[in-house]
Amino acid sequence: MIPAAFDYVRPSTLDEALGLIGPDAKVMAGGQSLLPLMKLRLATPEKVVDIGRLSELRGVRKLDDGRIAIGALTTYAEMLADPVLGHYGLLGDVLPGIADVQTRHLGTIGGSVAHSDPATEMPACLLALDAEVVARSTGGERTLEIDGFFEGPFQTKLEPNEIVTEIRIPGPMDGAGSAYVSLAQPASGYAIVGVAAVVMRAPDGTIGFARIGVTGAHEHPYRASDVEAALVGSDGSAPAIAAAAAHVSDDAECSSDIHADATYRGAMAIVYTKRAIEAALARLG
């Protein structure tokens, strides 16, 4: 419970931070994932670069093209309080259930995305929202699509010298319904399975658009594109949803641990995909 010794530095500008980070100098935003790992000595960075004071990375703003940009250092609590983000049903579902009230006031969306715990909730929602991740290094800035961003357990497309600066999501739309549902492992609160769904109906009443983000079931969060393909064009009835949801983990066996084996997790992935789609459709009114 006592971390190994480390150096601590707290830059006051983003450029200063970018000059400091690397393989042995770990970025710390809210610290809600990093610090527990350090206390268990599962992570022993030589240097911790605390970017928590970089206020330019906080806040929710509207972009010229109508999209919303969420600063990487925006906390879950700040997101929950933001009136624009309140339009997104799935965010209203997921945010109150993340960890506990203390963690929600420290943990950040950028940290969640960069850390990429296989069972963490935000990535599923960002996948369903077709989000973009903006990252900066001393070499410049790049924009990464969220689909494929999560490569493995705690592995993303980010380089060790990059810091996530903001997440961009589509602007709120009246014609879209979204929801996030999950089965939580009671001790940690992490998702055994968590599914985010964004759906829209076509003018003829069939499902015109679907995005399904899944966390907890496999070694990294992913888009269930087979479910989306089966759902789009269907009438969105209960049998159609069930048939689509059955494809949620067609291509890979689910993870297994002491709380949920692969069989149960696979069965729940289907159930919660079904429930996420049903809840998202219900929000279409």
Add this chain to the structure above:
Amino acid sequence: MTTDVLGTSVKRVEDQRLITGKGRYLDDISMPGMTHLAILRSPYANANIKSIDTSAAKTMPGVVAVFVGADIPYNPLPMAWPAGGSAGIQNNINMPRTLATDSVKWTGEGVAAVVAETPEQANDALEAIRVEWEKLPTVVDVEKAIADGAPQLHENAPNNIVFEWNVGDKAGTDAAIDGAEVVVRQRIVNQRLIPNPMETRGDIGWYNPGTDEYTVWMSSQTPHIQRLLLTAFVTGIPEHKVRTISPDIGGAFGTKIFCYADMALCMFASKAIGGRPVKWVETRRENYQSTIHGRDHVTYLEIAGTKDGEVTGLRVKTLANLGGRLSTIGPGIPTTLYARVLSGCYKIPNVYAEVTGVYTNTTFVDAYRGAGRPEATYVIERAMDLFADEIGMDPAAVRRKNFIESDKFPYENPSGLGTASGGAKIYIDSGDYEPALNKALTTSGYYEMGKAKAEAKKRGKLLGVGLSTYIEVCGVAPSKWIGAVGEGWGAAMWESSNIRVHLTGKVVVTMGTQPQGQGHETTYAQIISHELGIPMEDIVIQHSDTQGTPFGYGSYGSRTASVGGTAAVLAAGKVREKARRYAAHMLEASVDDIEVDGANYQVKGSPDKVKTFQEISFAIGLGFSLPEGMEPYLDETVYHDTPNCTWPFGTHVAIVEIDEETGRTELVRYVAVDDVGNKINPMIVDGQLHGGIVQGVGQALWEGAIYGEDGQLQSGTMLDYALPRASWLPMLELDETVTPSPVNPLGVKGVGEAGAIASTAAVANAVVDALSPLGIRHLDMPYTAQTVWRAIQSAKGGQA
């Protein structure tokens, strides 16, 4: 006139400091020159130690000393409760040492210790200690451990058996079961739990080279007992050269009753480094590995009776997992405190139980809130439901039919469950079980459940209702029953109270019991305020420091109110009686003519001839005028040996809803009707019930220590061990009946454990009831979503 506060919900006097950060817990204590100790713990569950090289660790920054087992000339920790005592039962004892020397028998057993200037330096130095291990095969399951061919943990314990013990009437029970119309058999598991007090354990050892004396602070429920055990049994240091002190304790639930290696280690280390204090505080991970676990029984039960619901026999065989080495009273829990109460509140005429204690490569097991009685309640209450299910009778009706009738108390168990090995008997003190059952059934709407089940089904939920009509034994214990010649607990369980009245009438009450958050400073003050007629503010309750105070047996087994409370009442009675005789002297009246009314001592019929308690205490303290043969001062001590245990009882009703698609199980309603006798402080009683109920619900729905086959504790932190959160529970609906106990003048039965004893069975019965339409008649806990889902899938013939 002081208001009588006995029986009222006075706000707790200790809360001001405890909830504003002004408490003084062990880790708050800082002393000049204090050092910090860290323990290197075995990463393997069964291994021989070939060598330990501490040379590198000794040179690390801030390190003062490094010790291994061979450095410490102490005895192993004592076994204070072998099963069966002098009844001739063989106990194959293996106790931990201060630090392991030749081998380790569970993951987390301490093998070396570093003393350093800071905790960080001590922990860093642990990583520099090189241990050469010879790994051995492991066994963690009790049934595998006793089978031939299993790894043998100890040479003196063939088949890893600690003891084989039995109680009850074998011949009568065998005959009853053989001849019964109905017999139901079931294997049930009471899974291992990790107790999780909010404050982990810790000690500070301080050797004074000037006086050759030790002071040891310990987060302990039994400071007096530890002084005795550590001196006379472990270290050989003379008993009068050691002072032990328990500071504020942040919860214990039994884990802090015992004699632990770290206590001796801190004492040894402080002397070895020349008298600087040595502090050790365990991390939560250490607590999970090296502070005791609870429960862990595998039981085969057989319940027999007639088709119309009369239970005629109960036969139980239990394997109790005691760990890799034994904890101080480990064997006493599944024997005396479990098997002897297996018949619950029922008049079952034939009961017989066999209990086998077993070694496995796991953390030691000992008393955890309820200590044996939750395990017993789980067995009998599941058995009653299984029996009811078999004969197609309402579970409430079956219970009612088999209750011990209210005119049968004090009740002696016909199979001898209440008769100790040495012949002394305890009786169930008082009981009236039907009123509690009726209240609970009415409040919970038990007989309208059919409608509720149908409505829930429409929402995709399986609704179930479960009963637990429990009884438990606490207020431990009469010495004649539990003492050295009886059950094997090598001591007694009386309690001490010393009351001294200062010249100004302020009262100091020193108790041998030990609070860990129960509010003793309030409840004892209420008692003394009632007995002496003085305000609570004039009373201070002292405890926890062996210096200059009478020996006491500490607090556990819900004994404080019954045994400690009685000692306090009797001591107050002695004070009052001496004050009365002195008042006669002051008022020049005959002693028989003095009436006591609160704090006023007056001559019968002459209200103007009166002396107050304060006037008396002042004069008698000065002692310039004393009657013949009377000593000055008001100072009375009572050592009270309770004549019997006490038996709280009640009915709990749990209502659960199971999501049929996912197995997720929710407790939607909980009704508890408890009879704890008279209540000193009803608010504190409610608090105890809340906490106990939640711990029992926790076992049913979420908790369970998980070991891999290799002896690694896989549920090693709170990320994997699910403790209940308040938001997961409904509001608990509490009600009461009151059947005062005849055992003590307060009429109290005790309540510290009752909630935990009753609740697990109520929830388990509710879950099985919810699943019964699918043909499921039993399911082992915890009822995680996966466990319930698998049971549903199996019952439906699907893949699980």
